[in-house]
Amino acid sequence: MFAVSAAAVLVCMVLAMLRAVLGPTAYDRVLALNNIGTKTVVLIAVLGFVNGRPDFLDLALAYALINFIGTIAVLKYIEYGDLGASAPRETGTE
Amino acid sequence: MNRAPWLWAILFALWLVLSWHFTPLFLFFGVVTCSIAVLVVTRMGILDRESLPLHLAWRAAAYVPWLVWEIFKSNVRVARIILSPRIRVDPSIVHFQASQRTDLGRFIYANSITLTPGTVTTGIVGDDFEVHAIVQEEIDGSEENTMNRRVARLEGEAG
Amino acid sequence: MSIVVDIVLVTLLAVAGIALLRIRNLFAVVMLAGIYSLLSAGLFTVMDAVDVAFTEAAVGAGISTVLFLGALALAGHHENRPGHTPLLPLIVVSVTGLALVYGTIDMPGFGGADNPVHHHVADHYLKESPNEIDIPNVVTAVLASYRGYDTWGEVTVVFAAAVGVMLLLMGGRRSRAAAGDNGRVGGDGQAGGAGDR
Amino acid sequence: MMGDIVTVVVWLLLLSGGFFMVTGSLGMVRLPDVFTRMHAAGMVDTMGAGLTLAGLCVYSLHDGTGLVAVRLVLVLGFLWFTSPIATHAVAKAALSGGTTPYTVGDARLRAGQAGAGPDGAGEGRTGAAPDSTRKAPAEDERGRGDR
Numbered sequence: 001m002f003a004v005s006a007a008a009v010l011v012c013m014v015l016a017m018l019r020a021v022l023g024p025t026a027y028d029r030v031l032a033l034n035n036i037g038t039k040t041v042v043l044i045a046v047l048g049f050v051n052g053r054p055d056f057l058d059l060a061l062a063y064a065l066i067n068f069i070g071t072i073a074v075l076k077y078i079e080y081g082d083l084g085a086s087a088p089r090e091t092g093t094e
Numbered sequence: 095m096n097r098a099p100w101l102w103a104i105l106f107a108l109w110l111v112l113s114w115h116f117t118p119l120f121l122f123f124g125v126v127t128c129s130i131a132v133l134v135v136t137r138m139g140i141l142d143r144e145s146l147p148l149h150l151a152w153r154a155a156a157y158v159p160w161l162v163w164e165i166f167k168s169n170v171r172v173a174r175i176i177l178s179p180r181i182r183v184d185p186s187i188v189h190f191q192a193s194q195r196t197d198l199g200r201f202i203y204a205n206s207i208t209l210t211p212g213t214v215t216t217g218i219v220g221d222d223f224e225v226h227a228i229v230q231e232e233i234d235g236s237e238e239n240t241m242n243r244r245v246a247r248l249e250g251e252a253g
Numbered sequence: 254m255s256i257v258v259d260i261v262l263v264t265l266l267a268v269a270g271i272a273l274l275r276i277r278n279l280f281a282v283v284m285l286a287g288i289y290s291l292l293s294a295g296l297f298t299v300m301d302a303v304d305v306a307f308t309e310a311a312v313g314a315g316i317s318t319v320l321f322l323g324a325l326a327l328a329g330h331h332e333n334r335p336g337h338t339p340l341l342p343l344i345v346v347s348v349t350g351l352a353l354v355y356g357t358i359d360m361p362g363f364g365g366a367d368n369p370v371h372h373h374v375a376d377h378y379l380k381e382s383p384n385e386i387d388i389p390n391v392v393t394a395v396l397a398s399y400r401g402y403d404t405w406g407e408v409t410v411v412f413a414a415a416v417g418v419m420l421l422l423m424g425g426r427r428s429r430a431a432a433g434d435n436g437r438v439g440g441d442g443q444a445g446g447a448g449d450r
Numbered sequence: 451m452m453g454d455i456v457t458v459v460v461w462l463l464l465l466s467g468g469f470f471m472v473t474g475s476l477g478m479v480r481l482p483d484v485f486t487r488m489h490a491a492g493m494v495d496t497m498g499a500g501l502t503l504a505g506l507c508v509y510s511l512h513d514g515t516g517l518v519a520v521r522l523v524l525v526l527g528f529l530w531f532t533s534p535i536a537t538h539a540v541a542k543a544a545l546s547g548g549t550t551p552y553t554v555g556d557a558r559l560r561a562g563q564a565g566a567g568p569d570g571a572g573e574g575r576t577g578a579a580p581d582s583t584r585k586a587p588a589e590d591e592r593g594r595g596d597r
Binding site: 108111112114162165166169172173175176177181183185187204205206208209210211212213214215216217226228 | 469474482485521538552
């Protein structure tokens with residue numbers, strides 16, 4: 001039954017890849033990158049169960065965090081054109 | 095309330111669960127690692143009631159299941175839009191007032207809005223939330239008001 | 254099941270690779286390179302090379318994406334078309350690739366238990382590392398203890414490379430900031446800000 | 451008996467998780483602009499990953515490997531904490547980068563619809579997947595020009 005789940009994740013990766021290749025804007029590609037990251041996390045978790053050795057979950061755990069950091073770095077770059085820049089201070093922004 | 099020991103305890107519990115080795119060597123590594131992490135965080139001065147909201151823990155236990163149910167319902171709605179043979183969306187950006195008093199409360203509310211598919215918080219200035227919705231009905235129903243009230247209650251009297 | 258996963262992932266890798274070659278917008282290329290790293294990390298996981306997968310995810314999808322973006326902030330977004338025809342590079346790459354494939358014919362089957370590589374010191378590591386080093390993870394034991402000097406050298410090289418890249422990327426900014434050009438930290442750092450430098 | 455119930459529950463969770471994940475990915479391909487696609491991506495992050503990981507969690511709890519269940523819960527927790535922040539960051543960057551979202555009666559929605567067929571009344575209807583893929587290359591050029 002885990003094989004079905006893994007197959008679903010793979011189909012999703014193909015669809016997200018389509019979006020990454022088609023674009024059209026940079027933000028679509030960031031969205032696809034983030035989404036493929038999420039799907040990789042789920043894929044690793046599911047594959048651990050397919051092979052009967054769910055020991056790789058630490059890897060999924062680390063991926064979830066790396067993916068987040070990568071996405072934030074990318075978006076900071078898009079928004080400010082620079083990774084070292086700090087956000088302009090606005091009052092009341094979260 | 096001093097938060098550093100709490101953070102240390104949480105981190106060490108995480109270490110124990112993830113490692114599950116109880117030899118002296120590994121316990122020693124865990125103690126050292128957690129201590130360094132707590133030390134760094136304390137020196138950075140970011141350990142406060144926003145970064146470790148312990149005072150919300152009990153009320154969050156009631157909020158999270160409700161949020162999960164909301165997420166499920168809006169997932170079904172968005173799935174229906176996507177799977178319909180001709181996609182019918184009328185996306186719009188809506189402004190409305192949030193009634194939370196603290197930044198932490200607004201943060202939780204904004205993330206709850208984003209976490210339910212169909213609505214994404216795109217910007218916050220003061221109390222004014224700017225929300226993008228995939229269809230108009232997602233936003234102007236009573237559910238956003240319910241969520242608003244629930245987060246305000248979660249935030250509690252202490253504020 | 255594993256073979257299906259392999260096929261799908263390798264196909265996606267090929268798609269990502271071809272898209273990487275075709276697209277001239279370097280920002281999109283960085284995004285696709287990140288996706289490429291995630292996919293190959295998934296592939297490494299399927300092959301049970303968890304430590305390699307971990308490194309690939311951290312370095313490939315995490316750090317190198319950030320470094321590429323830092324470089325893009327300094328260098329601009331668009332890749333010029335090469336002036337020469339791609340024919341000669343294509344031939345060189347094809348010949349090299351075919352030679353590598355030819356080389357793999359002599360190699361023992363993938364994952365075979367009686368491959369020579371598994372009977373040199375691996376037996377000793379697998380049997381004795383719990384007694385000798387008392388670390389539950391054999392890979393960690395090999396990397397940090399049996400091959401400690403090797404790992405030390407690698408870490409030194411990686412550290413030196415990281416410091417060098419950071420100096421390259423940050424040196425420019427500091428000198429500009431010293432020259433008084435600190436306006437871009439504030440309001441004007443828009444999305445297109447990098448492209449016109 | 452207990453095992454049968456667990457098997458059924460795990461099947462249900464995995465299948466519904468796969469359903470939401472595939473639907474969300476389909477939405478990422480079909481929906482007309484980056485803001486609406488964001489909602490579809492949210493589906494993958496929340497219910498798709500959530501139900502799948504919950505299924506694995508139930509299985510491993512029944513299997514007696516509770517540590518694995520703890521890890522799955524942690525993975526899900528990280529995903530659900532980070533996903534809205536990443537989505538919000540995409541939305542904010544897209545807005546400040548000059549991408550205006552499609553809204554009701556937008557000329558671009560109608561333009562997409564003119565190619566889609568006879569249904570021309572224009573209340574925010576867009577063409578399906580073939581339409582959006584067809585106009586993608588042109589927009590790609592425009593996107594490059596913007597940056």
